[in-house]
Amino acid sequence: MMNNTNQLKRADFIFKNENDWKEILAKNIKRSQQVLINELISSELKGRGGAGFPTGLKWKLSAEAESEIKYVICNADEGEPGTFKDREILSLVPFKVLTAMAICGHVVGAKEGFIYLRGEYFFLKSSLNQAISEFEEYCKTIHLDFSVKIFMGSGAYICGEETALFESMEGKRGEPRNKPPYPAISGYMNKPTVINNVETLAHAYTIFTYGAKRFYDLGVQYSRGTKLFSVSGDTPKPGIYELELGMSLTDFVNDFGDGDTKAVQVGGASGFLVPRKRFAETNIGYQGKLTGISLPTGGSMMLFNSSRSMYNVLDNYLEFFREESCGQCTPCRVGCQQLWIGIKAVKSGEKNALYLEKLLRLSETMQWTSKCGLGQSVANSFSSIVENFREEMIY
Amino acid sequence: MDTSTTLIKNLADQYGRSRNNLLPILQSVVKQEKYLSELSMITIAKELDISASEVYGTATFYSFLEHQKMGRYIIRVCKTITCSMKGKNQILLAIQDMLKIDIGETTPDGTFSLLQTNCLGFCHKAPTMLINNDVYTELTPEKVREVLSGYLAKAKEGENDE
Ligand SMILES: Cc1cc2nc3c(=O)[nH]c(=O)nc-3n(C[C@H](O)[C@H](O)[C@H](O)COP(=O)(O)O)c2cc1C
Numbered sequence A: 001m002m003n004n005t006n007q008l009k010r011a012d013f014i015f016k017n018e019n020d021w022k023e024i025l026a027k028n029i030k031r032s033q034q035v036l037i038n039e040l041i042s043s044e045l046k047g048r049g050g051a052g053f054p055t056g057l058k059w060k061l062s063a064e065a066e067s068e069i070k071y072v073i074c075n076a077d078e079g080e081p082g083t084f085k086d087r088e089i090l091s092l093v094p095f096k097v098l099t100a101m102a103i104c105g106h107v108v109g110a111k112e113g114f115i116y117l118r119g120e121y122f123f124l125k126s127s128l129n130q131a132i133s134e135f136e137e138y139c140k141t142i143h144l145d146f147s148v149k150i151f152m153g154s155g156a157y158i159c160g161e162e163t164a165l166f167e168s169m170e171g172k173r174g175e176p177r178n179k180p181p182y183p184a185i186s187g188y189m190n191k192p193t194v195i196n197n198v199e200t201l202a203h204a205y206t207i208f209t210y211g212a213k214r215f216y217d218l219g220v221q222y223s224r225g226t227k228l229f230s231v232s233g234d235t236p237k238p239g240i241y242e243l244e245l246g247m248s249l250t251d252f253v254n255d256f257g258d259g260d261t262k263a264v265q266v267g268g269a270s271g272f273l274v275p276r277k278r279f280a281e282t283n284i285g286y287q288g289k290l291t292g293i294s295l296p297t298g299g300s301m302m303l304f305n306s307s308r309s310m311y312n313v314l315d316n317y318l319e320f321f322r323e324e325s326c327g328q329c330t331p332c333r334v335g336c337q338q339l340w341i342g343i344k345a346v347k348s349g350e351k352n353a354l355y356l357e358k359l360l361r362l363s364e365t366m367q368w369t370s371k372c373g374l375g376q377s378v379a380n381s382f383s384s385i386v387e388n389f390r391e392e393m394i395y
Numbered sequence B: 001m002d003t004s005t006t007l008i009k010n011l012a013d014q015y016g017r018s019r020n021n022l023l024p025i026l027q028s029v030v031k032q033e034k035y036l037s038e039l040s041m042i043t044i045a046k047e048l049d050i051s052a053s054e055v056y057g058t059a060t061f062y063s064f065l066e067h068q069k070m071g072r073y074i075i076r077v078c079k080t081i082t083c084s085m086k087g088k089n090q091i092l093l094a095i096q097d098m099l100k101i102d103i104g105e106t107t108p109d110g111t112f113s114l115l116q117t118n119c120l121g122f123c124h125k126a127p128t129m130l131i132n133n134d135v136y137t138e139l140t141p142e143k144v145r146e147v148l149s150g151y152l153a154k155a156k157e158g159e160n161d162e
């Protein structure tokens, strides 16, 4: 087991000053594509937007795709309930993100970058645009042909899904596409596109600053480096924390709980609810460990104490999904609706407790048959809440 | 030409007439007129040379693109889990009590509309709300009344805050 220290390992890379960005940019665009890709691959950085795809491999695939025009997109849609770290990065260290985007442009051969910023963060737009002008000015002086534009979202969670995001930028409904083809080959405007989460780009900056080893040495096997955690709910210290990956949930709760933590929702509404009895065996990181449960996460950690009704929590999530489902495919559109109505029927006594089994099967069907991650992940919170807090669903 | 048609022509000139510019154009119309009327959607379709149903389809997808005339200040109270747990309902009550409108309604003088919305991304400072583009966090009924009074005063002075 990896974590015998009973302590969380705090880190401070992401928000450390960004004053050296010009140096980092100038230095790195002189390095070859291959060298930069190898650096990222050996760091084992995985996407911080939730899915955990290896970033170096993503850039490599896009670099190898043949096209005159390619794009780099920073995903700042940050809509997952309980996640608020990307906004902090863009507010405090925007130049790190822009620098990483430009290095990515250099690696894959893209001249245009976009930041897809959720409509709720409109207040960030003007300061971000200011940073962009200063950034583009500097790019000119070092003869780097790279521009960045902000594209505003309009209040649709699903547009954080990468292909829905492209549709949205193309002026359409934010309905996810079938995959493959993957964005690295055919993304925005059907051109090869690297799309990365804000935080992923900030980590890339760390790696291009200190080298892959420094990053790789943090965290645990399969889950290297640090991660920002958005901590909220029943905790005396809600906020944003950078921690090494691989921690156990027990250690997390010891540090952040209020002494009465009943459960933790890891990964937002589309993640899993972990009840107290499973804290010890649950680690925060990506899949691949042989023992215990590993939960990947976009970094949302919501704590609930014993005063909270898990029925209310599930009801709130299902209302969220039901509103945010794009409605394109039947299992998700109808399923979200039926799960929501279903738990209400059980609670009111209109349906008996066995009906929960039917609902669990429905959520499983949604997992297998939905077109995108939204419909596929409803079962995560649904089954983890219903199975662990069955009585609360009924009485 | 009425003002709405002129506005849309200008926006199309400014952003360009390709499909990629549809969302920014829709957003700008909503900002100016506080909603998308059928007429403005038809006008946009003509300007961009796409079918009106395409414009309608896109426009109806996004929760921030309104189809009913909204008030000058749109209040969006976050109703997602942490804000709910930390007193969202008291916040709503305070607003409803002060403005005498229900969720989904607009004050008769057209100053405020009240809506609920999903996670605003400030769960560590719950409960929260958005008024137009400004975020207000760690709300209490008291604080809400203070904030709204500020907007009321602004509205009275006819201050332009766009
Ligand atoms: C419903 C849904 C919503 C998503 N929302 C976001 C989001 O807000 N931000 C984000 O970075 N990724 C989001 N993703 C993941 C993206 O599709 C994509 O995997 C990610 O942007 C890739 O970047 P990364 O590899 O750096 O994590 C979402 C996925 C799904 C299925």
Ligand code: SF4
Pocket (backbone or CB within 6 Å): A158, A175, A176, A324, A325, A326, A327, A328, A329, A330, A332, A333, A370, A371, A372, A373, A374, A375, A376
């Ligand atoms: S799973 Fe849901 S959100 Fe995803 S494409 Fe289907 S209906 Fe849309």
